[in-house]
Amino acid sequence: MPKPVIPKTAQTPPSRRLPNRNVRPFFEKLAATIDEPVTELEFSSNFELLIAVMLSAQATDVSVNIATKKLFPVANTPEAILALGEDGLKTYIKTIGLYNSKAKNVIKTCRDLIEKHNSEVPDTRKELEALAGVGRKTANVVLNTAFGQPTMAVDTHIFRVSNRTGLATGKTVLAVEKKLVERIPDDFIVDAHHYLILHGRYTCQARTPKCGACPVFEECMFKDKMKFAEI
Incomplete structure (x- = not known):
């Protein structure tokens, strides 16, 4: 990473x-x-939080919120985002820095969540960091904000x-x-x-x-x- x-x-x-x-x-x-x-990222599920945090790397929370306000009403599950495909996802997040690599990682993460975690966000560091585009910082945010871990x-x-x-x-x-x-x-x-x-x-x-x-x-x-x- x-x-x-x-x-x-x-x-x-x-x-x-x-x-x-x-x-x-x-x-x-x-x-x-x-x-x-609380975080200034806007989300309504653990999955939305994970995606928002992944998109926030080297970007502002404001810019991420602007993008996810359009994305999440259309696709806010691993299945829905995977159905958009990489190019489809890019149309929603192209205003965020590094959107090409982020789109690729989000699609891979959605596929892994479906295939390995029953579409649920895992609550362990090892499993989170095994997801594409999820490093220690992102894992820490999710573990803390979603699961209340110290x-x-x-x-x-x-x-x-x-x-x-x-x-x-x-x-x-x-x-x-x-x-x-x-x-x-x-x-x-x-x-x-x-x-x-x-x-x-x-x-x-x-x-x-x-x-x-x-x-x-x-x-x-x-x-x-x-x-x-x-x-």
Whole structure:
């Protein structure tokens, strides 16, 4: 599987490690300010979630939602999408980046779901990662969002927030993922992925973090937080 691409804007130099005593307050404050820690991808079944997450690689949730609003009313089962065929599927997702390779993988995944999983989305990492176009990050999202498993899907936002705040520092996505799973309190682990991604998307942004409006300003170990708090 290809390694996740971390844009240069997300490659924040690691901060000092967030002290253990600050980890729980960190998540308590995020929970107090983020009312709905849920994905912004729109779906109504585990299958729709899987397809939406596959399409979201190196694309925005907004662009995926625009495409799936047209696709899912027409085809939202493995059988229906397989019946569209690769070319037919492309007509619905051609506005999304890498749509050619994504269409090919989605068709292969639909065929495997029908032939190997009775058209159901599997709930194990091994089975999910055996599907075409499904890597560790996609599997983590599905396991967490669809099945409530304590997994951590590290995207560019979470990679940046983890390193910048000192919550989980590391040079690779996998290193950050493992540290997050180790450090996050059990009662926050299921929702932690969404707390962190929403915090990174709207507050702890790449180029100009909104430190002055940050709910975890006191806990954060970002060395330049005072400078950005004044912007």
